[in-house]
Every structure is written in C-alpha cells, then in structure tokens.
Amino acid sequence: MTTQVSPPGEGDVEHPAGGTRWLDAEEQRAWRAWLYSTQLLNDRLERELMRATGIPTAYYEILVQLSETPSRQMRMSELADRCLSSRSRLSHAVSRLEERGWVRRQECAEDGRGLLAVLTDEGFAALEAAAPVHVEGVRTHLFDQLTPEQVEAMRDLGETLLRHLDPSR
Amino acid sequence: MTTQVSPPGEGDVEHPAGGTRWLDAEEQRAWRAWLYSTQLLNDRLERELMRATGIPTAYYEILVQLSETPSRQMRMSELADRCLSSRSRLSHAVSRLEERGWVRRQECAEDGRGLLAVLTDEGFAALEAAAPVHVEGVRTHLFDQLTPEQVEAMRDLGETLLRHLDPSR
DNA sequence: GCGGAATAGTCAAGCGCTCAACTACGCTAC
DNA sequence: GTAGCGTAGTTGAGCGCTTGACTATTCCGC
Structure with a gap:
C-alpha cells in the first residue's frame, strides 16, 4: 500500500520519457x-461502533441513507450508489x-424490475441508538x-478529490 | 458511516450537559x-492494482515492508505492526x-518462538513489476x-491524526 | 407490437478478514 | 527446576465482499 520501491539502481530522477513518476521523499x-x-x-x-452496537459501519451507512429520505425508503440501485457500494x-x-x-x-x-428498501421502525430505533456512539467517535x-483551519483543509482536500474520483457527485 | 441522524425533534444545539456532540452542517x-x-x-x-497485477494492496504492502529492510526479512510481529495488521x-x-x-x-x-518472513527473489520481482502501477495510480x-499547498495540508492532517491514533509511530 | 439492448436485482463460489482458542517458547522468582 | 505468566505465532469457524453468470423487466427503433 505504501508506494516505495524505486527499482534498485534508480534514484529519484527518472527516465525522462515514459518512466514511472516515482514519489519524492516529501510526497x-x-x-x-x-x-x-x-x-x-x-x-x-x-471497531468502536461494532463493539458498542453490533452494527458494522457499512450497515450503519445504509440505515443513515434510508433515514434521510422523507419516506424512509429508496430504490436498491440508488441506495447502492449513495453507499459507494x-x-x-x-x-x-x-x-x-x-x-x-x-x-x-x-x-x-x-x-416492475425494481425494489424499494424500506427502513422499519426497528431499524430506525437501532440507528438512533447507534448514532451517538458513531458521532462521538468522529x-x-x-x-x-x-x-x-485543518477542518477547512480537510473539506477542501476531500471535495477536490471527489471532483476527480466521482464527478457526478 | 456518514454520521447524521440527529434524533428527530432535536436541532443542532443539544443537551448542554452529557448529550451527544452532534456535527454541525460544516462538519x-x-x-x-x-x-x-x-x-x-x-x-x-x-482495483487498479488488482486488475493489472493480481496483487491486493494488503499483499503489496507486505512486500514493500520486507523489501525496505536491508536483508529483506522481518519478524512476523513487526511486519504485522508495520502493515497495521x-x-x-x-x-x-x-x-x-x-x-x-x-x-x-x-x-x-x-x-525460538519467533519466525522471520523472508522476501524471495520471485517476491521481489513481483513487487518490482507492481510498483509502477501503484505509484502511477497514486x-x-x-x-x-x-x-x-494541498499536499502540504494533507501531510499535516495525516501526521496530526497519526499522533492521536498511533502515538508510538 | 416485436426483437434486441440496457437496466434492476440476485445468487454461488472463492477469497480474505475477524475473533477466540490454542500451541509453543521464554522469562522471572522462588 | 518448576510454576506461572507473558509473548509469538497459528488455526478454524463464520461472516462479508467480489466476480461473473443469471433472470426478469423495460426501453427503443422499426
């Protein structure tokens, strides 16, 4: 995951044409x-959410998305998109x-092809119980x-990358 | 994963004492x-690394860590720590x-309890083949x-969070 | 209205991760 | 030396994700 390994025998400055653009020390x-x-x-x-509530964050995200919809329901595909799933x-x-x-x-x-995922009252209750744990963690x-200033920089970075990674958003 | 769901009936400003510190709109x-x-x-x-080389990033990280060691070998536990695994x-x-x-x-x-993980020549070759793909993605x-400026902010953010999340690093 | 492409969603196989239990060795103190 | 505890690493069960193939429905052009 780290990125190193300039192949041995190569320094920081690379094949001027066509070579890999390795990262320098700062990068x-x-x-x-x-x-x-x-x-x-x-x-x-x-881990904290799982221990405290038994809900993985992936499920939590699904519940959140459904809860934010007026009727607490959403097409499966749209739900998938919103959950990056x-x-x-x-x-x-x-x-x-x-x-x-x-x-x-x-x-x-x-x-006729489609299905709606509908959040039940039990689901909403589970979400209400879990939300404080998650928010407190964040x-x-x-x-x-x-x-x-760092929060601002974080938002800026995130939004910049989103524009590249998911222009539709 | 998102964080919303201030319980219905509650706005942004919360129970002054003991309540959840919900996120405001900016946050x-x-x-x-x-x-x-x-x-x-x-x-x-x-996905890109997997498609191009068949190596998941988790394995890539292991190969990288081993390759960065002088003798291309490391105790299992240390390797685990370094890979956040x-x-x-x-x-x-x-x-x-x-x-x-x-x-x-x-x-x-x-x-006598310990084992060394040793990177083989084949492993090193696989890493050399994969590195350009990964670096180019990054x-x-x-x-x-x-x-x-954004790169600088990213480093600053990452290091600030690391100090909190993993002080030993 | 019909044939073909596109869209919505599901399912099974295979892989990787987590958790908890387990083996084996080392360290310290008596 | 041996009891007890801590450390190193492995293992198996169970869960969740990915991929690719599959069914069903709708949309589009003619």
Missing part, C-alpha cells in the same frame, strides 16, 4: 501519513438487515484533534 | 467529503504469499489533483 511522507491515518481512523470507528454487495447487506428486521424489501409500483478521533 | 460536509474521497481513492487503487491477518496473508512463492518463513535463531488520482 512519500505525505502519502504514508494520509494512508495510515485514514486507515487507522476507519478501523477505530468501525456495488449492487451485489448492497443486495447481500440488505438481506442481512432484513434478517435483523431493520429493513424490508418492497416491490416498486413504477418499475468527534473524538477527528474533530477534537484538528484546528478549524 | 458534516467536511466529514463526508473526507470519508467518501478516502474510500473512493482506496477502492480505485485497490493483526497477527492473525498477517499470518494468513503470509501463508498465501508463501503459496505464491513470494515469501518464505524461516525460524528465528535468537528467539500520482494520477492523488498528487496530480492537488496543489503543493
């Missing part, structure tokens, strides 16, 4: 710090949420560590 | 941008890398998108 440092910090933060939030993954996940009684599938009137491990 | 925006961008970036790099996870991963002939386990002279999807 290495920035990349590793970013990589490790995001990974540690996600691991931490995942593949159709298949979402389908599996919704099946498991259905087993917990937190979501149910409902046929879609306008489109607060403690992220915002409490940063100055307002 | 929401920053958090979601960060969360989605890191997720999309990781997915993208993972559990012992168990690393043990499984090394077994699979052994099947590919890229790593082998070797008994440790100084400590270049294209990250550094090419950012100004020098």
Whole structure:
C-alpha cells in the first residue's frame, strides 16, 4: 500500500520519457501519513461502533441513507450508489438487515424490475441508538484533534478529490 | 458511516450537559467529503492494482515492508505492526504469499518462538513489476489533483491524526 | 407490437478478514 | 527446576465482499 520501491539502481530522477513518476521523499511522507491515518481512523470507528452496537459501519451507512429520505425508503440501485457500494454487495447487506428486521424489501409500483428498501421502525430505533456512539467517535478521533483551519483543509482536500474520483457527485 | 441522524425533534444545539456532540452542517460536509474521497481513492487503487497485477494492496504492502529492510526479512510481529495488521491477518496473508512463492518463513535463531518472513527473489520481482502501477495510480488520482499547498495540508492532517491514533509511530 | 439492448436485482463460489482458542517458547522468582 | 505468566505465532469457524453468470423487466427503433 505504501508506494516505495524505486527499482534498485534508480534514484529519484527518472527516465525522462515514459518512466514511472516515482514519489519524492516529501510526497512519500505525505502519502504514508494520509494512508495510515485514514486507515487507522476507519478501523477505530468501525471497531468502536461494532463493539458498542453490533452494527458494522457499512450497515450503519445504509440505515443513515434510508433515514434521510422523507419516506424512509429508496430504490436498491440508488441506495447502492449513495453507499459507494456495488449492487451485489448492497443486495447481500440488505438481506442481512432484513434478517435483523431493520429493513424490508418492497416491490416498486413504477418499475416492475425494481425494489424499494424500506427502513422499519426497528431499524430506525437501532440507528438512533447507534448514532451517538458513531458521532462521538468522529468527534473524538477527528474533530477534537484538528484546528478549524485543518477542518477547512480537510473539506477542501476531500471535495477536490471527489471532483476527480466521482464527478457526478 | 456518514454520521447524521440527529434524533428527530432535536436541532443542532443539544443537551448542554452529557448529550451527544452532534456535527454541525460544516462538519458534516467536511466529514463526508473526507470519508467518501478516502474510500473512493482506496477502492480505485485497490482495483487498479488488482486488475493489472493480481496483487491486493494488503499483499503489496507486505512486500514493500520486507523489501525496505536491508536483508529483506522481518519478524512476523513487526511486519504485522508495520502493515497495521493483526497477527492473525498477517499470518494468513503470509501463508498465501508463501503459496505464491513470494515469501518464505524461516525460524528465528535468537528467539525460538519467533519466525522471520523472508522476501524471495520471485517476491521481489513481483513487487518490482507492481510498483509502477501503484505509484502511477497514486500520482494520477492523488498528487496530480492537488496543489503543493494541498499536499502540504494533507501531510499535516495525516501526521496530526497519526499522533492521536498511533502515538508510538 | 416485436426483437434486441440496457437496466434492476440476485445468487454461488472463492477469497480474505475477524475473533477466540490454542500451541509453543521464554522469562522471572522462588 | 518448576510454576506461572507473558509473548509469538497459528488455526478454524463464520461472516462479508467480489466476480461473473443469471433472470426478469423495460426501453427503443422499426
């Protein structure tokens, strides 16, 4: 995941044409710090939410998306897109949420191919119970560590990258 | 994963004492941008490396760590720490890398309990083949998108969070 | 209205991760 | 020396994700 390994015998300055654009020492440092910090933060939030509530963050995200919709329901595909999830993954996940009684599938009137994922009252209650845990984690491990300027920089970075990685958003 | 769901009936300003410190609109925006961008970036790099070389980033990271050591070998536990990996996870991963002939386990002279993971020549060759793909991905999807100021901010953010999440580093 | 492409969603196989239990060795103190 | 504890590493069960193939429905052009 780290990025090093300029092939042995090669320094920082590379084949002027066609060669790999290796990272210099500063870029290495920035990349590793970013990589490790995001990974540690996600691991931490995942673990804390899981321990406290038994809900993985991937499921939490599904519940959140459904809860933010006026009727607490959404087409499977749109839900997948919003959760940055593949159709298949979402389908599996919704099946498991259905087993917990937190979501149910409902046929879609306008489109015979489609299904709606509907958040149940039990699902909403589970979300309400989990939200404080998750938010407190984000607060403690992220915002409490940063100055307002750093928060601003984080937003700017995230939005810049989003424009490249997912222009539709 | 997103963080919303202030319980219905509650606004942004909360129970002054003991209540959850919900995120305000600005924080929401920053958090979601960060969360989605890191997720999309990781997915993208993972997918590109996997398609081009058949190596998952988790294995790539193991190969990199071993390659950066003078003798291309490292104690299992240290390798796990450096890869932000559990012992168990690393043990499984090394077994699979052994099947590919890229790593082998070797008994440790100084400590009868310990094992060394040793990078083989085949493993090093696989790494050399994969590195340009990975570096080019990081270049294209990250550094090419950012100004020098943003790169600096990224490093600063990452290092600030690392100090909190993993003080030993 | 019919044939073909596109879209919505599911499912099974295979891989990788987590958790908890387990083996084996080392360290310290008596 | 041996009891007890801590450390190193492995293992197996179970879960979740990915991929690719599959069914069903809709859309489009003629």
